[in-house]
Amino acid sequence: MGKLFKIALRNLRRYKRRTALTVSLIAFGVIFVLVFVAITGSFKQLMITQITDSYLGNLQIHRRGYVASIDNLPLSLNLTPAQVSVVEKALDGIQEIEARSERIKFGALFSTFAETSNIRINGVYPEKEFAACPRMPSRIVQGEKGVSALQRGKILVPELLARGFKTKIGDTVVVVATNKDGSVNGKTFLVSGILESATGPGGRDGYIHFEDAMEILRLQGKEVSEIAVRVKSLGRVGETAQNIRARLDGEGQKQGKSGFEIHTWAQLSPFANIANMIDLMTFFIKLMLIAIVLISILNVMIMAVYERVREIGTIAAIGTSPRKILSLFLVEGFCLGLTGAVAGVLLALGIIVALNLSKLSFSFGQATGLILAPTIAPLEVLTASVMVIVVSVLASLQPAYKASRMEPIDALRHV
Amino acid sequence: MTKHMSLITAKNLSKTYATDSVEVKALQEVSFEIKAGSFLTFVGPSGSGKTTLLNLIGCLDKPSGGILEVAGADVIRLDRRVAAAFRGENIGFVFQSFNLMPVLTAFENVEYPLVMVQNLPAGERRARVLELLDAVAMSDQKDKLPDQLSGGQKQRIAIARALVTRPKLVLADEPTANLDHETAYTIIRLMKKMRDDLNTTFIFSTHDTRIIGEAEIICTLEDGKLIRCEGTHG
Secondary structure, three states: HHHHHHHHHHHHHHOOOHHHHHHHHHHHHHHHHHHHHHHHHHHHHHHHHHHHHHHHHOOEEEEEOOOOHHHHOHHOOOOOOHHHHHHHHHHOOOOEHHHEEEEEEEEEEEEEOOOOOEEEEEOOOOHHHHHOOOOHHEEEEEOOHHHHHHOOOOEEEHHHHHHHHHOOOOOOEEEEEEOOOOOEEEEEEEEEEEEOOOOOOOOEEEEEHHHHHHHHHOOOOOOOOOEEEEEEHHHHHHHHHHHHHHOOOOOOOEEOEEEEEEEEEHHHOOHHHHHHHHHHHHHHHHHHHHHHHHHHHHHHHHHHHHHOHHHHHHHOOOOOHHHHHHHHHHHHHHHHHHHHHHHHHHHHHHHHHHHHHHHOEEEOOOOOEEEOOOOHHHHHHHHHHHHHHHHHHHHHHHHHHHHHHHOOHHHHHOO | OOOEEEEEEEEEEEEEEEEEEEEEEEEEEEEEEEEEOOOEEEEOOOOOOHHHHHHHHHHOOOOOEEEEEEEEEEEOOHHHHHHHHHHHHEEEEEEOOEEEEOOOOHHHHHHHHHHHOOOOHHHHHHHHHHHHHHOOOOOOHHOOOOOOOOOHHHHHHHHHHHHHOOOOEEEEEOOOOOOOOHHHHHHHHHHHHHHHOOOOEEEEOOOOOHHOOOEEEEEEEEEEEEEEEEEEOO
């Protein structure tokens, strides 16, 4: 086998310019794929973290039917205290869960006494909310940043309303809401902070303490609109969701269906579509790499066989088996692919390091100054390299087979 | 195999090439026996069938009719893979254009059949290659690539490559055609010496009248027919 490699490498060195060109082409393809995967992967990860850690959580649990009506924030579809207890019991036994936050959400009127507008109120336990969404404090652009911003009697006002109503920290405002019995109730709050939107300029989400929300809605028990869950490994969020589903399966059943719905962030956020588009683009970029490798190796190996017909005839005449001749050309293709892959990986890693050092920043939605920190998983590098090498060998197969099937007498006559 | 036993037997051997509507009879009803250890040449003008006959004996081509036995094997029945193995074990080739692998040194060219065909261990390979390079007086050139060697030197390496597998038979098609007279003569003498030393049968074709006399048996072909064989072991 060592001799086969030696002969293959020397044959590649024989046509230096052609070999260098082919290796460069493959390396360029590998660089393009790896850098693209690193940048888009980093962008995707950054955005997912931004969304899940700022307000969404990694997954959410609702009463069945709530998500379908989420725009109306229906109080009638809140989890009942008994259901909340069932869910909490199920979640307590799952090691993968890092934190959870119960939320009660409702539509309300926001009044500064001079002006009134509508607002979406999120009643939360601040410690739990900040644990489930650790980037939440970074959204508070003015005022108190810690859990004290959401002590009872305080409100975090969305930037949109604060700007429109010229609301300042320390102002008193009123939140008025209709409870599920149809009666109206209100409560005054002290503005503790201004909250920037996580998704765009139109955000109207304000935050108050969970018990203040219960008071406004005159709830007798702990009713919950949703439970946001933070998992230890975002990559395994699907498995965790499945685990929760399995534990809640059969609980609170209606017509044979579970009374609960569990959605991962991807099922709740429109950004999941962008993430899917990025994955699709990555897939097509990889297809392009395959095409580049396939065409360049096929071309160079066809040329190699065509130029060495007499040599093939000679080695066949002196007794080299067709299998060995096949191997000789396959090894040549393998070496080309391997060299291109190694060169491409090394250069791509260099570019990724350089991009990290240059600390490129970008904006997404309301978030500005996000630093692009491209990283690439070893598995991605391995996959791209193996793909290039396998395609190189496959591309060499046809010319190698042709060489192995040559009749020595015909090959020796070739001019 | 001892000297003077029959190594090759051909009976009514014929070869016809069909190109479109034209049939060319390259060999017609050729019969002969060649004994082991012979130093034989096929002579004749271009198109007389010398190369065709060598190709048939070398299992590179199949006859259209007749019987051909080489080293006791009915070579007509060998399939591609078995024929390759048979050639690797029993037949060495020397080509008119030397046909050395340009990317391998002289040593590696001679070593090639032992690696790729016979798969011998490295130590044994090295010993055999050095022995043959010494025999063809090319030991001092062993690390040179073919394009650093003269025509005569290349042909010496080709002879060493043909003999390194210890074949029963070496076939050389016009081995001196690309060499000047003095070198051609030296090469033929070298082949003869190797026959004497190793008892390997040498069959070569030529139309170079200056070296024909070096052969012990001279077989003349004309228009695909074997006209006569003359010589000491014929």
